[in-house]
Amino acid sequence: MKDTFKHQGLRNRLVSVLKTKGVTDHAVLSAIREIPRHLFMDASFEDYAYQDIAFPIGAKQTISQPYTVGFQSQLLAIKPGEKILEIGTGSGYQTSILIHLGALVYTIERQQELFKKTQSLLPKLGFKPKYSCFGDGYKGLTQFSPFDKIIVTCGAPEVPKALLAQLQIGGKMVIPVGDKEQMMTLITRKSAKLFDKQLIEKCAFVPMLKDKSLKNFS
Known part of the structure; x- marks a missing residue:
């Protein structure tokens, strides 16, 4: 697929929709306007x-709703050069937004089908995470911690303690917390043991898988 003037026009329209829903960060909107979301989906x-909806991408996963991508990115207030841990690479669309914002992205995906797909797709589109792996998002990436920001793109029944431990003091994590119904939660690490938690709004994500055996873990 190519990125045409039609696609660019549809992205401009999408950005206008997201503005009405509360996504106002200029850098985030610029990333959404420039990155061709259709290239992260099946051509059919x-x-x-460019509708503001989530959509299946295989392996029982979805590409997140553009509003969700923009809103989570806005909550993190990402600055160029910050180390970001992304739990759930998925289609790679959110990853590309983070990279466009200037973040150094470390990303984990536990669905091997999606991991292989993004390993091939992202470099072709000019987006190169600092590190990408097939693994368990609950464990994070201790070897690269601490992280300035952490973004979780799947619903967790509780906040994984391992991820809290990998967050830099002063850093922020945005994570959907809950079982069937989730609450978008913004966590700020105030000190070694103190975390501030803000409940933002209700949301719905595919579940974050836990305690499932992994093959070919890397």
Whole structure:
């Protein structure tokens, strides 16, 4: 697929929609305007790419709703050069937004089908995470911690303690917390043992898998 003037026009329209919903960060909106979301989806579903909806991408996962991508990115207030841990690479679309914002992205995906796909796709589109792996998001990436920001793109029944431990003091984590119904939660690490938690709004994500055996872990 190519990125055409039609696609660019549809992205401009999408940005206008996101503004009305509360995504106002200029850098985030610029990333959404410039990154071709349709290239992260199957060509047969291209017509849905610039609607503000989530959509299946295989392996029982979805590409997040553009509003969700923009809102989570805005909550993190990402600055160029910050180390970001992303739990759930998925289609790679959120990853590309983070990279466009100037973040140094370390990303984990536990669905091997999606991991292999993004390993091939992201470099072709000019987006290169600092580190990408197939692994358990609950464990994070201790060897690269601490992180300035952590973004979780799947619903967790509780906040993983391992991720809290990998957050820099002063750093922020945005994570959907809950079982069937989740609450977007913004966590700020105030000190070694003190974390501030803000409940932002209700949301719905695919579940964050836990205690499931992994093959070919890297």
